[in-house]
Amino acid sequence: MEKSLVTYYPIKQQLLWKENEIAISGKPYTQFFCRHLTIPVDLIGSTQYGPLSQEKTFPPTRENLNRLFDDLPKFPRAVYGVADDGDNGMTTFNVTRHFLPGVSVKMMEWWFLWHQIEKERYFLWFPYAHIDNKVADPDRLSNSQLTYAERLYGNPNHITEYIGDTVLDAVIHFTDPVQLGLDKALLEKHNLTFSASGWAASFDRPDIPNTLMLHIGRDVSDGFELYSCYFIGAHKAWSAVSGIERGGERAVAEAKAAGVNRETLEAVSYEMAVHDMTEFTQLGHILPELYRRFGN
Amino acid sequence: MEKSLVTYYPIKQQLLWKENEIAISGKPYTQFFCRHLTIPVDLIGSTQYGPLSQEKTFPPTRENLNRLFDDLPKFPRAVYGVADDGDNGMTTFNVTRHFLPGVSVKMMEWWFLWHQIEKERYFLWFPYAHIDNKVADPDRLSNSQLTYAERLYGNPNHITEYIGDTVLDAVIHFTDPVQLGLDKALLEKHNLTFSASGWAASFDRPDIPNTLMLHIGRDVSDGFELYSCYFIGAHKAWSAVSGIERGGERAVAEAKAAGVNRETLEAVSYEMAVHDMTEFTQLGHILPELYRRFGN
Numbered sequence: 006m007e008k009s010l011v012t013y014y015p016i017k018q019q020l021l022w023k024e025n026e027i028a029i030s031g032k033p034y035t036q037f038f039c040r041h042l043t044i045p046v047d048l049i050g051s052t053q054y055g056p057l058s059q060e061k062t063f064p065p066t067r068e069n070l071n072r073l074f075d076d077l078p079k080f081p082r083a084v085y086g087v088a089d090d091g092d093n094g095m096t097t098f099n100v101t102r103h104f105l106p107g108v109s110v111k112m113m114e115w116w117f118l119w120h121q122i123e124k125e126r127y128f129l130w131f132p133y134a135h136i137d138n139k140v141a142d143p144d145r146l147s148n149s150q151l152t153y154a155e156r157l158y159g160n161p162n163h164i165t166e167y168i169g170d171t172v173l174d175a176v177i178h179f180t181d182p183v184q185l186g187l188d189k190a191l192l193e194k195h196n197l198t199f200s201a202s203g204w205a206a207s208f209d210r211p212d213i214p215n216t217l218m219l220h221i222g223r224d225v226s227d228g229f230e231l232y233s234c235y236f237i238g239a240h241k242a243w244s245a246v247s248g249i250e251r252g253g254e255r256a257v258a259e260a261k262a263a264g265v266n267r268e269t270l271e272a273v274s275y276e277m278a279v280h281d282m283t284e285f286t287q288l289g290h291i292l293p294e295l296y297r298r299f300g301n
Numbered sequence: 302m303e304k305s306l307v308t309y310y311p312i313k314q315q316l317l318w319k320e321n322e323i324a325i326s327g328k329p330y331t332q333f334f335c336r337h338l339t340i341p342v343d344l345i346g347s348t349q350y351g352p353l354s355q356e357k358t359f360p361p362t363r364e365n366l367n368r369l370f371d372d373l374p375k376f377p378r379a380v381y382g383v384a385d386d387g388d389n390g391m392t393t394f395n396v397t398r399h400f401l402p403g404v405s406v407k408m409m410e411w412w413f414l415w416h417q418i419e420k421e422r423y424f425l426w427f428p429y430a431h432i433d434n435k436v437a438d439p440d441r442l443s444n445s446q447l448t449y450a451e452r453l454y455g456n457p458n459h460i461t462e463y464i465g466d467t468v469l470d471a472v473i474h475f476t477d478p479v480q481l482g483l484d485k486a487l488l489e490k491h492n493l494t495f496s497a498s499g500w501a502a503s504f505d506r507p508d509i510p511n512t513l514m515l516h517i518g519r520d521v522s523d524g525f526e527l528y529s530c531y532f533i534g535a536h537k538a539w540s541a542v543s544g545i546e547r548g549g550e551r552a553v554a555e556a557k558a559a560g561v562n563r564e565t566l567e568a569v570s571y572e573m574a575v576h577d578m579t580e581f582t583q584l585g586h587i588l589p590e591l592y593r594r595f596g597n
Contacts, residue, residue, distance in 0.1 A: 012340055013309035016571050019351045041346075044308055050337070055315045275312050 008043035011283055015170035018133035025132055029125045034299060037129045037291045044282045048083045048101070052278045056271045057086030062098040064090035065217050065236040067186035073100070073234070074221065075191055080232055085278040087238075087270045094240035094257045095265065096217075097274035101233045101281055105289030108229035110199040112296040113222060114153050116288065117179075117201045118146055119299070121162055129291060131284040136172070137165040154181060157201070163208060169276035176211060178247070179203040182221060185246055196223045197232075204247045213256045214247040215239060231285060235277050238270050304339035307579055311466035314429035321428055325421045330595060333425045333587045340578045344379045344397070348574045352567045353382030358394040360386035361513050361532040363482035369396070369530070370517065371487055376528055381574040383534075383566045390536035390553045391561065392513075393570035397529045397577055401585030404525035406495040408592040409518060410449045412584065413475075413497045414442055415595065417458055425587060427580040432468070433461040450477060453497070459504060465572035472507060474543070475499040478517060481542055492519045493528075500543045509552045510543040511535060527581060531573050534566050 014022075022040070029038050063069040065088070073080065086098040120126040120138070127138035140146050141161045148156060162177045182200040183189050192198075199222035204214045215237065222231040239256035247253070310318075318336070325334050359365040361384070369376065377396045384394040416422040416434070423434035436442050437457045444452060458473045478496045479485050488494075495518035500510045511533065518527040535552035543549070 009305035009308055010342055010345055011309075012305055012307050012345055013575055014349050016351065016567060019349055022349075023351060040349075046306055049306055049308055053310050053315055053318075053336075055312065055319060271312060279309055 007046045008286070009046055009049065011042045011044060014133050015167070017170045018167050021136065021167065022133045025125075025128045025135070029128055032123075032125050034126070034129065034295065037295050038132055039129075039287065039291070040132070042131075042133070042283055042287050043290070044286050048103070048282050048286070050083075051081070052083050052085055052275070052282070056274065057084050057098060059087075059089060062086045062088040064088045064093060064242075065096060065234075065240055066090075066242055070186050070219070070234075071188050071191055074187060074195070074197070074232065077195060077230075077232065083278060083282060085271075085274040087267050087274060088236065089267065090240065092257075093242070094238065094253070095260065095267070095270060096236040096238035096240055097270050097277060099233075099235035099237070099274055099277050099281065101278065101285075103231040103233065103285045103289065104225075104228060105231060105285070105292070106228040107293040108289050110222065110224050110229065112292050112300070113199050113201070113229060113231075115296055115300055116292060118153065118156055121146055127164075129295070130288055131166070131280070132287075134167040134280060134284070135164075136167070137163075139163045168273070168280050171276070174208040175205045175216070176208055177203050177205045177218070180246075182219065185217065185219065186242075187219075187221070192221070197221050198223055199229075199231075204243060206247075212249055212252060213239075213259060214243040214249060214252050215256055215260075217243065217246060229289075233281060233285070235274075235281065237273055237277060238265065303342045304582070305342055305345065307338045307340060310429050311463065313466045314463050317432065317463065318429045321421075321424045321431070325424055328419075328421050330422070330425065330591065333591050334428055335425075335583065335587070336428070338427075338429070338579055338583050339586070340582050344399070344578050344582070346379075347377070348379050348381055348571070348578070352570065353380050353394060355383075355385060358382045358384040360384045360389060360538075361392060361530075361536055362386075362538055366482050366515070366530075367484050367487055370483060370491070370493070370528065373491060373526075373528065379574060379578060381567075381570040383563050383570060384532065385563065386536065388553075389538070390534065390549070391556065391563070391566060392532040392534035392536055393566050393573060395529075395531035395533070395570055395573050395577065397574070397581075399527040399529065399581045399585065400524055401527060401581070401588070402524040403589040404585050406518065406520050406525065408588050408596070409495050409497070409525060409527075411592055411596050412588060414449065414452055417442055423460075425591070426584055427462070427576070428583075430463040430576060430580070431460075432463070433459075435459045464569070464576050467572070470504045471501045471512070472504055473499050473501045473514070476542075478515065480544075481513065481515065482538075483515075483517070488517070493517050494519055495525075495527075500539060502543075508545055508548060509535075509555060510539040510545060510548050511552055511556075513539065513542060525585075529577060529581070531570075531577065533569055533573065534561060 205216035239260035241253040243253035501512035535556035539549035
């Protein structure tokens, strides 16, 4: 799998890398804090030809999501754009299929439980863009007597990171993918046993869901397949997804009042695509050895 | 020489590529209009560690420029930053050393005379970023009875292009490098026989010089060495460089009044570095075959 060096980092990210390098020194895992990040060549291509046309996108309804995950061979490689669902809302349309050689579901689950305990661990994932990370209940997250779901779900993760040169200050609510709308039978049929999915809101507006994020994956013979989506913006379906009464409706009304439009969301979507390609490639790069060293 | 695909294009550049692809169709040189551009890996590295610290930069005075070009082995590979010269002005500090395998001075001179005749030729150089190009006197530029200097100098080139996602609408005045401040003896000593250097101004402010650009080069055994600098901003030395009385002083006063500062120039400088690395790598990639096909 041919890879290219990432050729562009906003200056703020370059400066953050230097700060993070100092902050992480002395940690037992500093060797996994990298300077030169890469992206597989075949992943880059489809993100450089403008946003997807409207007819190739769809809004994040339950029906659409299940259709997407039921035809994995057609799951897009890496695309970005905007899904305009009229009065129901408008979101980014970010869909990406990663392959992480030598990685497993077990390693990925370990990573999502392990990295949230210290912000410096979070740095390893994207050394240029990750600023801070705090989980609501670290004891529960670390409690090996509990299941993955018991440790991760309902245990909000406050993250701060650059998406492009903009700081995202958000709370991720990792949630069972079935609660997010995916059929249990479908996930089982395709052996999609991994999930680190959820909804998110801005830190200062916790009751307005503004993101649906799906990271669903499975073991294959030589590694791990990850199927990722980000829908960022506002959609009425997110009342049910978040469990916040009329949260989706309020999100749609506020986005409209704030003047969020296709152009602003396209910009977010492209930056998110670059961010996602960079960070999951990097995670795949470090995870096998990181897990071997710290996985027990 | 290992190369990486360019991993990031602003959306506006992605859309321009598609427009340019349509505009260039039917031209005899469309095969040289590329989609996948690259940058040598060793060129990228030093542009991703934040702007140069102040003490590693210098303002574009005659003395500094001659010192820079007299020690070519120490000519920086690719750096960006800001040179703050106090009351004398503040400029970007972009210095880059390119090596173009299989290219020669002859080809480079041909390119600078040939590409300005049609905007679609200009597209080949940077298909994502070049918008338009017009030379004041195309007959003189094309007149093979005249020397390179007679055709190029004093024949302003109006260019429109994206630097990052910002449109630059400028007029380049290609000028003898000796008039720009480089010693003739020094250029001869190092066999630096190529130049496509000059000063520039915004199209709508032709009397305010805002850029000094040096592209100086020479043949070596297996290709062409290009030594490039961009100083963008304002400097008092540019009255002499441009031949505009008090042009440099006015540029400095206007930049100050407009609030141009280190941060704004650092952003320009980084985008310029990425632009320069991309376009000269691409020119080197297409030029040998383009010259073979159209050079006579």
